[in-house]
Amino acid sequence: MLRHFVITTLLVLLAMPAFAIEHLRLATTTSTENSGLLAELLPPFEKANDCHIDVIAVGTGKALKLGETGDVDVVLVHARSKEDKFVAAGYGVDRRDVMYNDFVILGPKSDPAGIKGLKDAVAAMTRIALTQATFVSRGDDSGTNTRELQLWKAAGIKAEGDWYLEAGRGMGEVLTMADERRGYTLSDRGTYLAYRDKIDLGVMVEGDKRLFNPYGVIMVNPARHPHVKVKLARKFMDFLTSDTGRKLITGYRRGGEQLFYVAD
Known part of the structure; x- marks a missing residue:
């Protein structure tokens, strides 16, 4: 009797659909990861949308290449001339300004x-x-x-x-x-x-x-790559440019100093 109950229960569990967490693939620059910003920015979005963002942190050129080949859903990068070419060539859509900081030339004390x-x-x-x-x-x-x-x-x-x-x-x-x-x-x-x-x-x-160093977010063109997760990608872009996202960006500090500023 017990054995029959156990077998029946297992069969029911196996027949139930698996509700896997949805994944969004993000290609971004090493600066957003090295600065620690992503660790501050992504968890609230993941929790609110019951998803996980798979981050590939590389240089902007490589991030855009991943977008061209459809290996990611969204890119968050900082080279406006390359971003504009990416969109003009039909690889990306709906580019949005997200934030900015600046470049500095560093050197030794000597x-x-x-x-x-x-x-x-x-x-x-x-x-x-x-x-x-x-x-x-x-x-x-x-x-x-x-x-x-x-x-x-x-x-x-x-x-x-x-x-x-x-x-x-x-x-x-x-x-x-x-x-x-x-x-x-x-x-x-x-x-x-x-x-x-x-x-x-x-x-x-x-x-x-x-x-001057501006950052933009771009969704990979679903017309070229139908597997792009349009709804989740757009939710992520909306989040980055929302009041909540902007507060997280401007509130992120290291050593008491603000690292990024939101675009007007």
């Missing part, structure tokens, strides 16, 4: 290139190249790498040689490398603030309008 306090980022990059002071580049087609290359181009300099190191790594790892080599690097301010207590690099140059 400041061998003599750039500390300059307000012109291009002039600073020029001095670094002329003195052949060590510069560690992301070298990974990220948003930060894209901005760095724009600065070299504006300076009329082709960065190459023993002084110029292409890491092919995320922002956190590059900060560690630049610190170990007593070199300069370009970083988003959010990741720098998150790592500031772990490294001896300081802000050498800031405030140039060319260092």
Whole structure:
């Protein structure tokens, strides 16, 4: 009798549909993860929507490639020129401004290139190249790498040689490398603030309008990739730009300093 009851119960349980948690695939930059923002931002959304966000943190270029191939549902990145091309080519839809901070040129206290306090980022990059002071580049087609290359181009300099190191790594790892080599690097301010207590690099140059760093969120085009989870993706985008999302973004701090600001 008991055996019959157990078997019947198991058969009923096996016949019941499995209610798996829905997953949203997000490709984003290493800066949003390294800064600690995602750990603050994602759990409230996951809890409210009974879902899980699978994060792939890479450079902006790689994140957009994942969107092109339909390997993710949403991208959260920071290279506006690349984002616009992504949308114009039909790979993404409904781009929205989310937040911003700025880039800073970091360097060792010894400041061998003599750039500390300059307000012109291009002039600073020029001095670094002329003195052949060590510069560690992301070298990974990220948003930060894209901005760095724009600065070299504006300076009329082709960065190459023993002084110029292409890491092919995320922002956190590059900060560690630049610190170990007593070199300069370009970083988003959010990741720098998150790592500031772990490294001896300081802000050498800031405030140039060319260092403005906006972030945007884009849904992968479901017309190209029908498997994109449109409803959940749109809910996530709505969340990021909602009052709740904006408060979480502006309220996130490290060492008492605000890392990101919401777009108007």
